Amino acid sequence: MNAMSVPDALPSMANVARVSRRHPSRWVVAILCIVAFAFLVRAFAVGQIEWSFVGRFLTASAILTGFANTLLMTALAMTLGILLGLVAALMRLSSNPVAQLLAAGYIWLFRGMPVYLQLLLWFNLALIFPTIGIPGIWSARTVDLMTPFVAALLGLGVCQGAYTAEVIRAGITSVDPGQVEAAKAIGMRASQVMRRIVLPQALRVITPPIGNEVIGMLKHTSLAAVISYNEIMHTASMIYFVNNRVIEMLIVCTIYYLMTVTLLSLGQGWLERRLNRGRRGDKPVEGVAT
Amino acid sequence: MIPAVLARDVRKSFGAVDVLRGVSLDVKVGEVFGIIGPSGSGKSTFLRCINSLETIDSGDLYVNGEFVGHRLRDGRLHELSDRELSAQRMRTGMVFQRFNLFAHMSALDNVALGPIIVRKMPRGEAEAEGRSLLDRVGLEGLYNRYPAQLSGGQQQRVAIARAMAMRPDILLFDEPTSALDPELVDDVLETMKQLAGEGRTMIVVTHELSFARDVCDRVAFMDQGLLIECAAAAEFFGAPRMQRTRDFLQRLNATTRA
Numbered sequence: 427m428n429a430m431s432v433p434d435a436l437p438s439m440a441n442v443a444r445v446s447r448r449h450p451s452r453w454v455v456a457i458l459c460i461v462a463f464a465f466l467v468r469a470f471a472v473g474q475i476e477w478s479f480v481g482r483f484l485t486a487s488a489i490l491t492g493f494a495n496t497l498l499m500t501a502l503a504m505t506l507g508i509l510l511g512l513v514a515a516l517m518r519l520s521s522n523p524v525a526q527l528l529a530a531g532y533i534w535l536f537r538g539m540p541v542y543l544q545l546l547l548w549f550n551l552a553l554i555f556p557t558i559g560i561p562g563i564w565s566a567r568t569v570d571l572m573t574p575f576v577a578a579l580l581g582l583g584v585c586q587g588a589y590t591a592e593v594i595r596a597g598i599t600s601v602d603p604g605q606v607e608a609a610k611a612i613g614m615r616a617s618q619v620m621r622r623i624v625l626p627q628a629l630r631v632i633t634p635p636i637g638n639e640v641i642g643m644l645k646h647t648s649l650a651a652v653i654s655y656n657e658i659m660h661t662a663s664m665i666y667f668v669n670n671r672v673i674e675m676l677i678v679c680t681i682y683y684l685m686t687v688t689l690l691s692l693g694q695g696w697l698e699r700r701l702n703r704g705r706r707g708d709k710p711v712e713g714v715a716t
Numbered sequence: 717m718i719p720a721v722l723a724r725d726v727r728k729s730f731g732a733v734d735v736l737r738g739v740s741l742d743v744k745v746g747e748v749f750g751i752i753g754p755s756g757s758g759k760s761t762f763l764r765c766i767n768s769l770e771t772i773d774s775g776d777l778y779v780n781g782e783f784v785g786h787r788l789r790d791g792r793l794h795e796l797s798d799r800e801l802s803a804q805r806m807r808t809g810m811v812f813q814r815f816n817l818f819a820h821m822s823a824l825d826n827v828a829l830g831p832i833i834v835r836k837m838p839r840g841e842a843e844a845e846g847r848s849l850l851d852r853v854g855l856e857g858l859y860n861r862y863p864a865q866l867s868g869g870q871q872q873r874v875a876i877a878r879a880m881a882m883r884p885d886i887l888l889f890d891e892p893t894s895a896l897d898p899e900l901v902d903d904v905l906e907t908m909k910q911l912a913g914e915g916r917t918m919i920v921v922t923h924e925l926s927f928a929r930d931v932c933d934r935v936a937f938m939d940q941g942l943l944i945e946c947a948a949a950a951e952f953f954g955a956p957r958m959q960r961t962r963d964f965l966q967r968l969n970a971t972t973r974a
Contacts (some may be wrong), residue, residue, distance in 0.1 A: 612879070613882060
């Protein structure tokens with residue numbers, strides 16, 4: 427006998443049947459939710475939406491082109507944003523006071539203005555600088571250069587850089603200083619420490635917020651419609667100005683945005699799991715780790 | 717013969733706090749040198765100065781006959797460039813109290829990284845050498861474990877292998893067993909004993925008195941930024957000259973026995 431013997435003064439419950447607690451309020455809430463949802467579905471089903479139009483325009487070539495432009499702008503503006511953000515973050519963390527100040531100024535300025543306003547400023551840059559270029563070597567008329575595509579890329583990318591700079595800076599400062607000391611101790615130079623030790627570990631912290639920013643950027647590209655960049659919202663509005671199927675065209679856009687955001691979220695989850703390899707809680711392949 | 721480390725009146729302060737108040741000592745090539753003392757006595761800071769992780773305020777500090785952190789040119793001391801500093805650091809290996817293994821890399825990558833990117837060794841060669849170093853510290857087969865999947869004692873032995881992979885002239889140990897659970901301490905000390913037996917130059921800051929007595933050639937006692945006493949291990953523990961050393965040893969012995 428392993429167990430200690432105890433006196434039988436109190437009755438044993440070993441063979442008595444057990445009954446779980448009831449949750450009547452859960453049933454009430456669940457039924458209310460289903461009823462509310464059913465009402466919504468019915469409202470859209472009987473509402474004045476020509477679903478056949480939605481189906482027809484979902485694959486229209488103009489819409490597909492607009493969607494492709496949306497994706498292209500998201501990718502390019504985000505790339506520009508991350509590059510600028512990385513440079514600004516490194517400048518803010520550098521020991522050069524001039525670089526620090528310049529980076530802080532950049533972040534202050536471009537985080538301080540609405541994206542809508544920034545897009546208009548870039549698009550109308552010719553009103554400030556009629557020509558731009560490198561004096562004596564090359565110059566061009568700003569009107570010719572600042573196409574809707576270029577203005578959208580700069581407007582969205584430069585603004586994104588200001589936000590991303592703060593995300594990257596937070597990621598870099600989250601890395602344990604002991605990691606840097608250990609890297610220096612084996613003779614790594616400052617640039618090698620940053621590239622091989624600090625940034626890869628910062629990436630784990632940076633990825634979730636950057637994922638959010640990518641999803642945000644996908645939707646912000648719609649603002650570029652204001653400078654007539656040919657993304658999906660702009661295309662859709664050109665179509666409904668002609669055929670008057672406003673809601674149907676907007677639903678087409680909704681479908682594309684939701685589909686893309688779903689894919690991006692899945693991709694983000696996969697990337698985060700990959701970056702978390704080897705962290706605490708991740709099981710070793712074999713044997714026990716104590 | 718040029719000493720492995722020579723310190724002459726080394727001083728260092730952090731703001732208003734004088735951490736090193738004139739430390740002088742020399743460590744011979746092949747010697748195992750122990751430094752003991754209460755926390756805050758400056759022993760860790762001194763070790764970090766040897767590896768340029770901290771810069772000394774005044775005094776002379778030579779490692780292998782080279783002045784640490786500066787170069788003498790036209791009668792003035794010029795601060796070393798990033799590249800020169802790295803080259804100097806390469807010759808001393810450091811083992812930290814908190815291991816500081818690169819968290820995003822496997823044990824093997826931790827060991828092979830330095831040889832690959834600092835010593836420009838081909839990856840295959842560096843990994844083969846890394847595996848044999850991990851074998852030597854008793855970690856056969858754990859090459860692909862990430863630090864978080866290893867015990868503290870295993871992590872510290874990876875850190876020792878990582879330091880040795882750079883083939884340093886001097887190994888510096890900064891309280892290598894202080895962060896370990898008591899039952900994991902012995903494996904790490906055993907590994908260090910083995911290294912000492914190979915005639916390596918080692919400076920060990922430690923609270924493990926029996927290790928200092930049995931393995932170190934000479935032991936120094938530091939307190940409040942000063943080197944109070946320094947003697948051959950047997951003499952240091954058998955007949956400490958200074959009252960402060962005696963008090964410290966007695967206190968530490970009392971707590972270890974309890």
